[in-house]
Amino acid sequence: MDTMRDRLAPVVSRLLDEDPRVAVVLAEIGRDCFTEASRRHPDRVLNVGIREQLLIGAGAGLALAGMRPVVHTFASFLVERPFEQVKLDLGHQDVGAVLVSAAASHDWPAGGFTHMAPGDVALLDTLDGWTVHVPGHPDEAETLLRHAVGAGEAKDDKVYVRLSAQSNGRSLPVDGQRFLTVREGRRGVVVAVGPVLDSVLAATEGLDATVLYATTVRPFDSTALRRATGAAGTDVVLVEPYLAGTSTATVNDALADVPHRVLGLGVGRRELRRYGQLEEHVTAHGLDAATLRERITGFLR
Amino acid sequence: MTTTAERTYGCTDLPGLMGLMTGAEKHGPAATSTLDVLWVLYDRVLRVGPERTDDPERDRFLLSKGHGPMAYYAVLAAKGFLPVGWLPGFGSYDSPLGHHPDRVLVPGAEIGSGSLGHGLPIAVGTALGLRAQGRTDPAVWVLTGDAELDEGSNHEAIAYAGPAGLDRLHTVVIDNSSASHARPGGIAARFEVAGWSAETVDGRDHEALYTAFTTPHPGRPRVVVARVEPKNA
Numbered sequence: 001m002d003t004m005r006d007r008l009a010p011v012v013s014r015l016l017d018e019d020p021r022v023a024v025v026l027a028e029i030g031r032d033c034f035t036e037a038s039r040r041h042p043d044r045v046l047n048v049g050i051r052e053q054l055l056i057g058a059g060a061g062l063a064l065a066g067m068r069p070v071v072h073t074f075a076s077f078l079v080e081r082p083f084e085q086v087k088l089d090l091g092h093q094d095v096g097a098v099l100v101s102a103a104a105s106h107d108w109p110a111g112g113f114t115h116m117a118p119g120d121v122a123l124l125d126t127l128d129g130w131t132v133h134v135p136g137h138p139d140e141a142e143t144l145l146r147h148a149v150g151a152g153e154a155k156d157d158k159v160y161v162r163l164s165a166q167s168n169g170r171s172l173p174v175d176g177q178r179f180l181t182v183r184e185g186r187r188g189v190v191v192a193v194g195p196v197l198d199s200v201l202a203a204t205e206g207l208d209a210t211v212l213y214a215t216t217v218r219p220f221d222s223t224a225l226r227r228a229t230g231a232a233g234t235d236v237v238l239v240e241p242y243l244a245g246t247s248t249a250t251v252n253d254a255l256a257d258v259p260h261r262v263l264g265l266g267v268g269r270r271e272l273r274r275y276g277q278l279e280e281h282v283t284a285h286g287l288d289a290a291t292l293r294e295r296i297t298g299f300l301r
Numbered sequence: 302m303t304t305t306a307e308r309t310y311g312c313t314d315l316p317g318l319m320g321l322m323t324g325a326e327k328h329g330p331a332a333t334s335t336l337d338v339l340w341v342l343y344d345r346v347l348r349v350g351p352e353r354t355d356d357p358e359r360d361r362f363l364l365s366k367g368h369g370p371m372a373y374y375a376v377l378a379a380k381g382f383l384p385v386g387w388l389p390g391f392g393s394y395d396s397p398l399g400h401h402p403d404r405v406l407v408p409g410a411e412i413g414s415g416s417l418g419h420g421l422p423i424a425v426g427t428a429l430g431l432r433a434q435g436r437t438d439p440a441v442w443v444l445t446g447d448a449e450l451d452e453g454s455n456h457e458a459i460a461y462a463g464p465a466g467l468d469r470l471h472t473v474v475i476d477n478s479s480a481s482h483a484r485p486g487g488i489a490a491r492f493e494v495a496g497w498s499a500e501t502v503d504g505r506d507h508e509a510l511y512t513a514f515t516t517p518h519p520g521r522p523r524v525v526v527a528r529v530e531p532k533n534a
Contacts, residue, residue, distance in 0.1 A: 043429070043433040049461060051460070054422045054461055056422075057422025058425050060423050061424060061426020061427035061429065061430060066357065066430065067433060089422070089423055
């Protein structure tokens with residue numbers, strides 16, 4: 001199966017053809033995928049070289065000039081390195097862009113910690129007004145990319161699309177807004193974000209728990225969560241493919257008026273200092289089905 | 302000279318307009334260092350005006366050096382972008398005029414600035430965006446300080462804009478010798494090696510500034526280094 005990132009260039013190249021306001025800004029990473037699009041739209045496929053501050057600043061300038069920039073590189077270099085540009089050049093200037101990352105949490109373990117950014121969503125949470133899409137399958141990535149660039153979001157919305165090498169086996173009909181109810185139960189709610197869904201479904205097999213599937217996590221679908229807790233009780237387990245606890249505060253806010261418990265599972269904060277394979281890192285962070293089952297059943301008494 | 306609802310303002314009125322703003326003395330030298338450059342640009346060079354702040358064909362002026370914006374506000378007031386009556390409220394809770402400008406609050410301000418090193422990269426993107434839309438007429442201007450050039454983000458923009466041939470992009474560097482570590486070879490040289498058209502002039506000489514601002518520079522972005530009295534002299 002192809003990866004979410006394999007869909008980026010085909011989808012965005014089509015959007016370049018369809019909408020003259022769309023522009024792509026790259027910092028070397030990913031440029032080869034856009035060679036053909038660059039031939040067709042030399043003024044709208046821009047590679048600024050290995051310059052990530054300029055990457056975001058130029059994206060903001062494009063937006064100020066009336067364009068819809070799609071800005072892509074690895075998460076470490078897209079969100080973390082130029083974070084002040086994300087905060088000021090987009091947020092403070094009150095303009096939008098679509099930031100599309102790859103190689104987030106531990107997509108490329110052999111690359112080591114320099115190429116891991118499990119804190120990207122938490123970091124964006126310090127800013128106002130960002131929509132965050134975390135697709136769990138290449139088909140969903142395609143839907144959410146189209147939604148982000150123009151189909152769903154307004155032209156000046158600030159959108160982050162987090163493309164992962166991890167994927168679920170099949171796609172679900174995501175809409176860029178709402179959580180999906182994948183399973184219904186009476187003893188707790190498990191929210192699975194993006195590519196952890198398959199593991200969560202395996203981990204909760206036979207448990208009397210509701211499973212919600214979230215691919216758009218900001219804004220957080222509090223309505224779906226509240227509806228689910230109305231039937232299944234207010235014990236909530238969050239399973240996120242990035243920093244553990246990233247959405248805990250959001251869940252607390254959604255359930256502020258009722259007694260509730262929240263368990264936030266995800267990537268650990270401690271630097272692992274290991275290379276190896278993606279699956280080995282998933283296991284090391286306790287995100288494999290067996291460990292998830294242990295932790296979820298221990299919590300949902 | 303510009304006529305506003307009440308009266309007409311010229312360059313000699315700017316000190317009086319600046320005198321209406323108090324409370325940011327520490328940014329005083331930063332403010333007066335830009336005064337002549339701003340006046341020449343707004344009075345004679347930029348194709349902008351309060352009636353066309355949303356016109357896609359307008360020139361863009363990006364004040365990157367958002368420190369000490371009194372001269373900027375004074376010029377915007379003189380040119381009718383904002384009411385003179387706003388100036389005395391400078392920096393107060395109810396005023397749109399902060400010690401660093403906010404584009405969302407200040408009519409005519411293309412960017413909000415204060416944190417150094419953001420204007421030039423944004424200007425690069427604006428120039429790219431205009432070009433991509435076939436708008437080859439509007440010029441993009443960005444004003445930075447000499448110490449502001451220490452920020453690496455500016456060097457990313459300088460290095461890219463030259464080879465990219467962004468000939469609608471212009472930078473004015475106000476050089477009041479405030480950088481702690483002087484740039485080897487001088488400021489203009491830094492731009493020239495990156496393929497920019499560069500000139501250094503007396504930042505108080507209006508004719509010299511005007512000539513430097515309007516010198517043709519086909520195929521290349523343009524920098525004008527405007528030298529003014531040293532900040533700490």
